[in-house]
Amino acid sequence: MLGDFSHEAFVALSYGVTALALGGLFVWLLVVGRARQRRIEALEAMREGRRGG
Amino acid sequence: MAGTDVQQSLVQRFSNPTRFMGWSGALLPWIGGLTALVIVAGLYAGLVLAPPDYQQGETVRIMFVHVPAAWLAMFTYLTVVISSIGFLVWRHPLADVSAKAAVPLGAVFTLLALVTGSLWGRPMWGTYWVWDARLTSVLILFFLYLGLMALRNALEDELLAGKLTAMLAIVGVIILPVIKFSVDWWATLHQPASVLRADGPTLHPTILWPLLVMAVGFSLLFMTMHLIAMRNEVRRRRILSLQRARASRPAVSAEAAGGTSTGGTGVGGPATLVER
Numbered sequence: 001m002l003g004d005f006s007h008e009a010f011v012a013l014s015y016g017v018t019a020l021a022l023g024g025l026f027v028w029l030l031v032v033g034r035a036r037q038r039r040i041e042a043l044e045a046m047r048e049g050r051r052g053g
Numbered sequence: 054m055a056g057t058d059v060q061q062s063l064v065q066r067f068s069n070p071t072r073f074m075g076w077s078g079a080l081l082p083w084i085g086g087l088t089a090l091v092i093v094a095g096l097y098a099g100l101v102l103a104p105p106d107y108q109q110g111e112t113v114r115i116m117f118v119h120v121p122a123a124w125l126a127m128f129t130y131l132t133v134v135i136s137s138i139g140f141l142v143w144r145h146p147l148a149d150v151s152a153k154a155a156v157p158l159g160a161v162f163t164l165l166a167l168v169t170g171s172l173w174g175r176p177m178w179g180t181y182w183v184w185d186a187r188l189t190s191v192l193i194l195f196f197l198y199l200g201l202m203a204l205r206n207a208l209e210d211e212l213l214a215g216k217l218t219a220m221l222a223i224v225g226v227i228i229l230p231v232i233k234f235s236v237d238w239w240a241t242l243h244q245p246a247s248v249l250r251a252d253g254p255t256l257h258p259t260i261l262w263p264l265l266v267m268a269v270g271f272s273l274l275f276m277t278m279h280l281i282a283m284r285n286e287v288r289r290r291r292i293l294s295l296q297r298a299r300a301s302r303p304a305v306s307a308e309a310a311g312g313t314s315t316g317g318t319g320v321g322g323p324a325t326l327v328e329r
Contacts, residue, residue, distance in 0.1 A: 005176075007110050007111045007112045007176055008111050010112055010115065010172050010173070010175065010176050011111050011112060011114045011115055013172055014115045014118055014119065014168075014169045014172045014173065015100075015114075015118060017165070017168055017169065017172070018118045018122065018165055018169060021161055021164070021165055022161070022165070022274065025157075025158070025161050025278065026274075026277075026278060026281075029278055029281045029282055029285060030281065032285050033281060033284060033285045033288065036285060036288035036289060036292060037288060039288075039292050040288060040291055040292055040295065043292065043295040043296065043299065044295065046299070047295065047298070047299065050302070
C-alpha cells in the first residue's frame, strides 16, 4: 500500500512526478513548435512554388 | 507625457508579433540555460545541503518542489489575468496569445502543487487529502484552469473565445486572495504562511535559501515555457492564415491571392492573429 512507503520514498515520488510533468511539458512544447515551424515552411514553399509557376 | 509615449512605443515595439518571434528566439537559449543552472543549484541545495527537519525528517524536502509549484500556480493565473486585461482593454492580439499560452502551464503547476502536497500530507497528516479550505481552494483553481481551456476550445470564433475566456479569467481572480488567506480565514489542517508574512519568514535559513533558489528556478522555467508556448501559438495562427489564403486562392486571381497573405516572416496584423 502507498501509505506504507518510507519518508524517502515519498520525497523520491514527489521529485519524480515533478520532473516527469515539467520535463514532459517542456519536451512537448518543443516538439509542437518544431512541427508547426515545419508546417509553416511547407506552406510557404507551396505558396512560393505557385507564385513561381 | 513624453515618458508615457516612450513606454507605449517600447511596448508596441516588443509586442509586435514579428518582432516578438525575433527577440524571443534570441532570448530563449539564454533564459533556458539560466533556468537549468538555477534548478540544478536549487536541487543540490535542497537535496544535499539542506538538513532534515527535526520533526518532519526527510519529507521536508518535498517543500522545495511543492511550495514553488503552488506559488507558480498562483503567479501564472495572475499572468493570465494581466494578459486578459491587456487583450480586452488594448485589443492587442499578443496579449491573447500570452493568456492562452499560460493557461495549460498554470494547470500543470496547480496539479503538481496538489499532487506533491498530497504526497507530503500522507506521511505528515496521515492522509492524502482533506477537504480543508487551502486544499479545496487550490483544487478550484485547477478546475478554473480546465474551465478556461474548455471554454476557449468550445467556440469556433477565436475572437469571441478570446474575449469570453478573458472575462472568465478576470472574474476568477477572486480565487487568488481566497487561496492566500484561506489558512487565516478558516481553521485548516494546512499550515499558515511561513515565507510571505508581514513579520518575515519563520523558516530556518538552511531551509529558506534552497526554497528561494528553487522558486527562482521554477519562475525562470515558467518564463521559458511561456515564451515557447507563445511562439507555438503565434505559429499556429500563422498556419491558419496561410491555409486560409491558400483555400481562397482558386476563387481569385493569382495576384489578388498573393495580396491576401500576410507575407514574409510576419504573422499578420491583429486581425490575422485573432481571427480564424
